[in-house]
Amino acid sequence: MSKDVNIDWSNLGFNYIKTDYRYISVWKDGKWDEGKLTEDNMLTISEASTALHYGQQCFEGLKAYRRKDGKIQLFRVDRNAKRMNDSNKKLLMPEVPVEKFIDACMQVVRANEHFVPPYGSGATLYLRPFMIGVGNNIGVKPAPEYIFSVFAVPVGPYFKEGLSPCNFMIADYDRAAPQGTGGQKVGGNYAASLHPHLIAAERGFADCIYLDPATHTKIEEVGAANFFGITKNNEFVTPVSPSILPSITKYSLMDIARDYLKMPVYERDVYVDNLDEFKEAGACGTAAVITPIGGIEYNNELHVFHSEKEVGPVIKELYRILCGIQFGDVEAPEGWIFEV
Ligand code: PLP
Ligand code: COI
Numbered sequence: 001m002s003k004d005v006n007i008d009w010s011n012l013g014f015n016y017i018k019t020d021y022r023y024i025s026v027w028k029d030g031k032w033d034e035g036k037l038t039e040d041n042m043l044t045i046s047e048a049s050t051a052l053h054y055g056q057q058c059f060e061g062l063k064a065y066r067r068k069d070g071k072i073q074l075f076r077v078d079r080n081a082k083r084m085n086d087s088n089k090k091l092l093m094p095e096v097p098v099e100k101f102i103d104a105c106m107q108v109v110r111a112n113e114h115f116v117p118p119y120g121s122g123a124t125l126y127l128r129p130f131m132i133g134v135g136n137n138i139g140v141k142p143a144p145e146y147i148f149s150v151f152a153v154p155v156g157p158y159f160k161e162g163l164s165p166c167n168f169m170i171a172d173y174d175r176a177a178p179q180g181t182g183g184q185k186v187g188g189n190y191a192a193s194l195h196p197h198l199i200a201a202e203r204g205f206a207d208c209i210y211l212d213p214a215t216h217t218k219i220e221e222v223g224a225a226n227f228f229g230i231t232k233n234n235e236f237v238t239p240v241s242p243s244i245l246p247s248i249t250k251y252s253l254m255d256i257a258r259d260y261l262k263m264p265v266y267e268r269d270v271y272v273d274n275l276d277e278f279k280e281a282g283a284c285g286t287a288a289v290i291t292p293i294g295g296i297e298y299n300n301e302l303h304v305f306h307s308e309k310e311v312g313p314v315i316k317e318l319y320r321i322l323c324g325i326q327f328g329d330v331e332a333p334e335g336w337i338f339e340v
Pocket of ligand 2: 061224
C-alpha cells in the first residue's frame with residue numbers, strides 16, 4: 001500500500017467514506033465518452049434529470065479483495081456488468097459495454113489501492129457502479145443523456161458481526177410488483193424497501209423478508225440479499241421468481257454446494273408455511289456475504305432454524321469456501337477471478 005490512510009480496518013461497518021478517485025463517463029448524442037477518474041465526489045446535474053423524478057437509474061455492487069500475497073482481485077465483475085445491462089434495458093437506458101464496465105472498476109480500484117483493506121481484516125473495498133438519466137426533460141420519457149460512474153468505499157460487514165445469525169421478520173409490504181422491476185437492480189425497489197425495513201429495525205430485526213408479490217405465500221428476498229436454505233435431506237434450495245434479483249453470490253453458492261460439497265441444488269418455490277423443511281437458512285449477497293438466518297418471525301411466531309446464536313455446519317462450510325475463493329485462498333472455478 002503506497003499511501004497511508006487512517007482507518008481502523010477491523011472495525012469498519014457499511015458506511016460511506018470518501019475515497020480519492022471515482023470514474024465517470026457521459027453518454028450523449030448516442031455514444032459514450034472515454035470516461036475519466038476524478039477527485040470530485042459531487043455531481044452537478046439538471047434539475048429536470050429523469051433519475052431525480054422518474055427513477056430512471058440503476059446500480060451495482062461488487063467488491064475488491066486483498067489476497068495474502070498483497071495482490072488485489074475482483075469477484076465475477078463480468079456478471080455485474082451483464083446484470084447492469086439487464087437493468088439498463090429494462091429502464092430504456094444505454095448499455096455499458098462489458099469491457100468498459102470492467103475497465104472502470106479496475107481503474108477505480110487501482111487509483112484507490114491504499115483503501116483496499118489488508119488481508120485478514122475481513123474488510124473489502126466495495127465498488128458501487130451506477131447509471132443515472134440526466135439532462136433536461138420534463139415528460140415521462142427516457143433521458144437525453146446518461147452518467148455512468150463507479151465509486152469505492154472500504155467496508156466491513158453489512159449485518160452486524162460477520163458470520164453470526166440474525167433474525168428477520170416477514171414484511172407486510174412488497175418491494176416490487178409481480179411483473180415489475182424486482183429482478184433488476186433499480187433504485188425504486190430500494191425506495192419501496194425503506195419503510196418495511198424501518199418497521200423491522202424498530203422491532204429489533206436485522207431486516208425483513210419479502211414474499212412473492214402475487215400470492216404472499218413464497219419467500220423471495222431477505223432485505224437486500226437472496227434467501228437459501230439447507231433441507232433436512234442436505235439439499236441446497238433457493239427460491240426462483242422474476243421479482244427476485246439474480247444474486248451473483250447465490251449463483252456462486254449454488255455452484256459451490258454442487259461442485260465442492262456434492263450437494264443436490266434446487267431453484268424452486270419456498271413456501272413460508274413450510275420452513276420446517278430446512279435445518280439451516282441464510283441470506284446471501286455481496287454486502288451480506290452469507291448471513292445465517294437465526295429465525296424468521298411469521299404470524300407472530302419465531303421459526304428458528306439451526307440456532308439463534310450458532311452458525312450451522314453447512315453454512316459454515318459454504319462461507320469458508322466462498323470467502324476462500326474471494327480472498328484467493330481457495331482455487332476458484334474458471335473465470336470467477338479478475339486480478340487487478
Ligand atoms: N437481492 C437484492 C435485493 C440485492 O440488493 C442484492 C445485492 O446486490 C442481492 C440480492 C444480492 O446480489 P449479489 O449477490 O449479486 O450482490
Ligand atoms: C449489495 O450487496 O451489493 C447491495 O447492493 C446491497 C445493498 C447495500 C443495497
